Amino acid sequence: MRGVDYHFAMDAPRLTVALTIDHDAISDSIRRGDSPVKFSHAEFGPRVGAKRILELLASRAIPATWFVPGHTLTTFTDDTDAILAGGHELACHGWFHEDFAELGLDQTRDVLGRSLEAVRAVTGAAPAGFRAPYWSLGTQTLDRLRTITSRRLLEVRVSVDDVDGTAERA
Numbered sequence: 460m461r462g463v464d465y466h467f468a469m470d471a472p473r474l475t476v477a478l479t480i481d482h483d484a485i486s487d488s489i490r491r492g493d494s495p496v497k498f499s500h501a502e503f504g505p506r507v508g509a510k511r512i513l514e515l516l517a518s519r520a521i522p523a524t525w526f527v528p529g530h531t532l533t534t535f536t537d538d539t540d541a542i543l544a545g546g547h548e549l550a551c552h553g554w555f556h557e558d559f560a561e562l563g564l565d566q567t568r569d570v571l572g573r574s575l576e577a578v579r580a581v582t583g584a585a586p587a588g589f590r591a592p593y594w595s596l597g598t599q600t601l602d603r604l605r606t607i608t609s610r611r612l613l614e615v616r617v618s619v620d621d622v623d624g625t626a627e628r629a
């Protein structure tokens with residue numbers, strides 16, 4: 460049969476979307492030594508934001524991938540439990556939301572190992588995903604990741620421009 464299989468087309472999703480969420484909380488504020496005001500901004504996620512997003516996703520039965528720094532994962536354990544209870548994927552996002560372009564090899568290995576282990580400790584499996592904070596990779600980040608995980612990596616680089624044309628930081 461030639462042409463469009465309309466039965467398939469009617470049942471198949473018209474668009475597939477990968478919905479991902481960064482739940483950074485106060486991780487990068489701790490690393491940077493931010494002021495109390497900036498800390499209070501970062502507390503919005505664990506106090507309010509994550510719960511609202513989880514409720515919205517649950518109401519629509521939408522699965523998502525949550526990129527969560529190890530510090531957030533182990534500090535805000537109610538959020539970690541709620542993410543997993545909601546059937547969402549947990550993926551690696553550093554420990555203190557580090558800029559991997561600024562890390563040396565030993566630091567990269569340590570941060571990746573520690574943050575990958577934090578995900579494994581709560582899910583029982585190695586994470587399948589990693590998102591570099593700020594979309595920033597060091598020259599050896601992916602090689603370190605390959606070595607630690609023994610996995611082939613699919614590298615996806617995305618930037619989102621805001622109305623001013625400047626790249627948004629993830």
Ligand SMILES: [Zn+2]
Nearest residue numbers: 481483592629
């Ligand atoms: Zn982030």
